[in-house]
Amino acid sequence: MSIYHTLTPEQFDAIGQELDAIRNREIADLGEKDEKYIRTLIKRQRQLEVAGRGLLMAGFLPPAWLAGVACLSASKILDNMEIGHNVMHGQYDWMGDKNINSRNFDWDNTCTNTAWKHTHNFEHHTFTNVLDKDHDIGYGILRMSDDQEWEPRFVLNPILAVILSTFFQHFVAVQSLKLEDYLIYKTKTKEELKAEFKPTWKKMRKQLFKDYLLFPALAGPFFPFVFAGNVTANLARNLWSSQVIFNGHFPEEVEQFPESVLEDESRGHWYVRQMLGSANFEGGRLMHIMSGNLSFQIEHHLFPDIPAHRYARISPEVKAICEKYGLPYNTGSFMKQSVSVWKRIFKMSLPGKGGGKGKGLMAKVIPLKAESGSASRQAA
Amino acid sequence: MNATTQTPRRFQQGLQRLLQSRVAGVLSYPHGVDRYLEVLNPLWSTTEVRARVEKIEHLTADSVTVTLQPNTNWQGFIPGQFVQLTVSIDGKRHTRCYSPANSLHRTDGRIELTAKAHANGFVSRYLREQLQEGEVVTLSPAGGEFALPEQRPERVLLISGGSGITPVMSMLRTLCDEGYDGEITFLHYANRAEDMIYADELADIATRHNNVTLLRAFGDGESGGELSGLFCSEHLCSSVPDFAQATTFLCGPPPMMAAVEKVWEEEGLSDRLHKEQFTLATPQLDTSDEAGGEVRFARSETLVANNGSNLLEQAEAAGLTPESGCRMGICYSCTCKKTAGKVRDLRTGEISSGDEEDIQLCVSVPVGTVALDI
Ligand SMILES: Cc1cc2nc3c(=O)[nH]c(=O)nc-3n(C[C@H](O)[C@H](O)[C@H](O)COP(=O)(O)OP(=O)(O)OC[C@H]3O[C@@H](n4cnc5c(N)ncnc54)[C@H](O)[C@@H]3O)c2cc1C
């Protein structure tokens, strides 16, 4: 039985208070060092991008092409992960800089700011790992949990997962459209879909035009080199970011929840669900930065609007709280977590149960009522 | 772009056009050209006015005079107008208004701001104590109705108190620089002689220009002034008997301004009096019935009890971070949609309709329950 059912209401409250205390302390401490951090990172990203695009103009020389692709890939990864994802979480809104703000920031990615904030900040972070509510469970095309009804299309799970990763930015861009509702379940009309797709298409068009036409055209006769370089950089970003995100929620031991847990969920319950529904991976400083500190996915899910560079420092405290209450703190090497994710993807392609702990929880769910504390839900 | 003196103007304009072109926009999408330029030089921008702090001086114990070199986006100002200065203090941006005190005809293109450090003033104390030469700050374009008319008036009376000296100092310096030959009276109120900003320069101007009369009024018991005590109509009658013929520009603390305005009103001269206020004279809060109800921040799913202060403060106290700048109804950065409920405008005291409409958070106090789209 999941620990989620053995904790007492008092323990949930105590966990809530301990984590709130960490949160309040960090918020009170925001200041110049956070500003320096994000500004320096943005500066590095812009430098890498200019260098990458510049080098690709000389892409007919193999070393320049390789260096260009490396710089541009790194730029896109930084832009999307440690900068874009975190800025759009509102981690730096307190600075009052309109250019580093969740309202205005836009990233080098086909997904619009508005769509991202809805599917990711709101749906995924509020309803983390709750089936039918958190669309990140399989993105509407994969089967990632035993309790998702098996359908014949899921035989293709592993292949679909590869396709999802390859075109990750586009899948994320159209995620808010819930394409499966139109294609498979027929609950959405073509007209509805068209209207919803309009703003996304506007952004996609600009991104595609820039990367696949304008920059290559600037290189004149060397068009193909720049084109190929941009394709590769986008692919590298897609594969990397999708793996980082999968590792955060789909290693085998990570739990999934039925919708009923949301009823009257207290702050403490919400925190515990975030911890049970997320997994970290280990690495050096560079690994953390390149993964947007989603290597600290647990800390990120507890405190989505605290600047991510602080997670490393908070993590021993979170770990200690987990130990104190007997909660798992799921972590491992990047390799171990990735293997675990892919195991799940393969297992889920077959009918029947076969997944991780999620099964036990889903089978024995009892609606939980908070004894005390508010039913506040954080839409961070 | 930065004004590098050697760069020919034509080249710079061409570059500016190129950087603002659509192609540049698409290439730098979605961040925009400015986000790349500022990596090279924090002063560079295609749209924003940014300025480097060139010099910091202290003319009096509690003031700071900052000389700024703006980039070429600076379009100049009219003497009397103000700019919004944005500085970053411990990672957070703060914006306040300051009136340039320099002459319009200053040849090096620099802007001079003088701020009085208030004991609990957050930004003014930062400017006084921490701002460093070489730092880059952000400015708004100049604005404001308080401005020296293009057609210079025949007779000018400048009345100021405390730090309110800055806009009228700019007027005086400008008029002197352009050889204006009408009569100018400069009437200034300060607590003590040593607190008077620009005291030496004013004395110098008065001796060099026959048409300039300097009248200094220091607090009771203080020596060194032509007048003493607070503003009163006797000061006018005795020292500026022809004040009714003058176009008058007034800037100072609210009580002093009220006293001056009263005289002009009584004389039926209100249309000859131009005035600038540095602080939002907050009307009395009627907290009895208005402070009831609650404030609903719909998008952030937050609800607080209305405590009667302005909505910007209430939102911040609730842990939200709406955009803001001047915090006194000037910059419109805090504008947001009110979806239901009534608010009172702190400047006019007027109560809005209950309809959906855009309001400025910093000058709006909820009257009962209000719902906002933030
Ligand atoms: C159009 C315009 C032009 C201005 N030009 C100048 C200028 O040239 N030079 C200058 O020094 N200031 C000028 N000001 C005032 C300036 O914008 C700030 O309000 C002032 O510097 C105080 O800011 P602060 O952050 O230090 O104080 P805050 O932290 O905002 O306020 C702290 C405390 O000081 C009080 N306070 C704030 N401002 C004043 C004030 N002006 N007088 C008395 N008490 C105050 C507040 O009520 C509060 O209790 C101008 C204001 C306006 C609207």
Ligand code: FES
């Ligand atoms: S903050 Fe400037 S108008 Fe409200």
